[in-house]
Amino acid sequence: MPSWVDGQPLEWLSVKDRGLAYGDGLFETIAVSGGIPALLERHLARLGDGCARLLIDLDLAVVRAELLAFSRELGDGVAKLIVTRGDGLRGYAPPQAGSPRRILQGSAKPAYPAGNAELGVRLFPCATRLAEQPLLAGIKHLNRLEQVLARAEWQDAEHAEGLMLDASGRVIEGVFSNLFLVQDGVLLTPDLSRCGVAGVMRAELLAQVQAQGIRCDVRDIGVDALLQADEVFLCNSLYGVWPVHSLQWHQWSVGPLTRKLQVIACDLLDS
Amino acid sequence: MPSWVDGQPLEWLSVKDRGLAYGDGLFETIAVSGGIPALLERHLARLGDGCARLLIDLDLAVVRAELLAFSRELGDGVAKLIVTRGDGLRGYAPPQAGSPRRILQGSAKPAYPAGNAELGVRLFPCATRLAEQPLLAGIKHLNRLEQVLARAEWQDAEHAEGLMLDASGRVIEGVFSNLFLVQDGVLLTPDLSRCGVAGVMRAELLAQVQAQGIRCDVRDIGVDALLQADEVFLCNSLYGVWPVHSLQWHQWSVGPLTRKLQVIACDLLDS
Secondary structure, eight states, X not given: OOEEETTEEOSEEETTBHHHHHOOEEEEEEEEETTEEXXXXXXXXHHHHHHHHHTOOOOHHHXXXXXXXXHHHHOSEEEEEEEEOOBOOSXXXXXXXXXXXXXXXXXOOOOOOHHHHHTOEEEEEOOOOBOOOTTTTBSOBSOOHHHHHHHTTOOOSSOSEEEEEBTTSOEEEESSSEEEEEETTEEXXXXXXXXXXXXXXXXXHHHHHHHTTOOEEEEOOOHHHHHHOSEEEEEETTTEEEEEEXXXXXXXXXXXXHHHHHHHHHHHHHO | OOEEXXXXXXXXXXXXXXXXXHOOXXXXXXXXXXXXXXXXXXXXXXXXXXXXXXXXXXXXXXXXXXXXXXXXXXXXXXXXXXXXXXXXXXXXXXXXXXXXXXXXXXXXXXXXXXXXXXXXXXXXXXXXXXXXXXXXXXSOBSOOHHHHHHHTTOOOSSOSEEEEEBXXXXXXXXXXXXXXEEETTEEEXXXXXXXSBOOHHHHHHHHHHHHTTOOEEEEOOOHHHHHHOSEEEEEXXXXXXXXXXXXTTEEOOOOXXXXXXXXXXXXXXXX
């Protein structure tokens, strides 16, 4: 599998990199099919937003060109892009004239059970809560210990994903997915202004349903609202859409809006 | 300056390291004088606590031996130790049989102005707040974007450190220091069970004052209590103790307990 650092084939980077030292950077995980990166412009837009928030001066045109070339070499699989602030001296202060580093890693598409998409998945109720930090909410930065701890809570194959709440008990997302629910024909997804990762597939699905005139709302969602929902599903930019069929003792049926959006997501990833 | 990876001289590491991918690891920054690492056992104790919290299976005896050998090679300076969970595949799930990685980097002692210790420092009032995450509070993990953002708030030389509050407005720490205050002869320092880094010098000073019968208390501290304090000082394991003389319009005198603890810290770092 290919591995590039700053556009050159390389599997190593300097121990002085601030991505290692402080998680001082961002990443994107991009599905690649037939040499084409899916949802490229949305990935670049989120990356650009993250760089603006973290004050990382990245040339997105260079990143776009590299992602296209890397995807051609990869063919089919997953391209993971990490952007860091580059090397640093000791100390938190960002270098005045920074030189961001670009790391690209290829891997095979994950082999999820076909039943996840067809029949739906069971959610693990994670005890790890997401801290509320508006300065970092929404962007896909490299400070991911909360996700590591949450994902370490279960090892069984029965649970395909975990449900994460924030410190106040609001429903936020899966460990590696965004979460949607349908209530009385309205599509709802949690507000991510305090914590959570605003996924590229989430953004794309929100844009598609708005274009189709389906009512949708981004807002705070409690556990009660989740349990009372007519449909619940997860999404991300690798697997598309997975219906959720259960959480602890609670069960949901796979509904029509979930299936409709699943087809849309599938088309986006395969095209 | 020496740089070791897993005990071998090396300045590079795999792009698959989970320290880079997720900030999945811990670090220690250790003053080294005459080939001897200062406060070694306290650094190892905090590292061990962090590994236990993050479920990283690290052999501390190996780390101790490496730190001693590295310090002999370094002579005088700063030894930065980074421990990561090691390489990983894509995905947050920690590998079942992990192989933690040890990275050691040497650097010169930071050249802080002598006036910081003698006359005291001025604090910058950071707008960046610390999120409350009890699962990660106290340990020195690699998820440090809050500190990066806070330290980026000022570039002038007038402010030697920044004051960080938590999301609820409690006084917690400096960006790279712990904070103490003295009120009516009692030494106070913020409780760090919700956020903040429990510094090695903080722990050592608390132990020393308790041994000397000086009253001290670890508790929640508001901004009002800080402003009303008789003395305020900062500490860390590189510079020892810096008195704080001002924050915005507020000023403090350098007091006797600050000077007493400064001497103790100085002895700990020079011995």
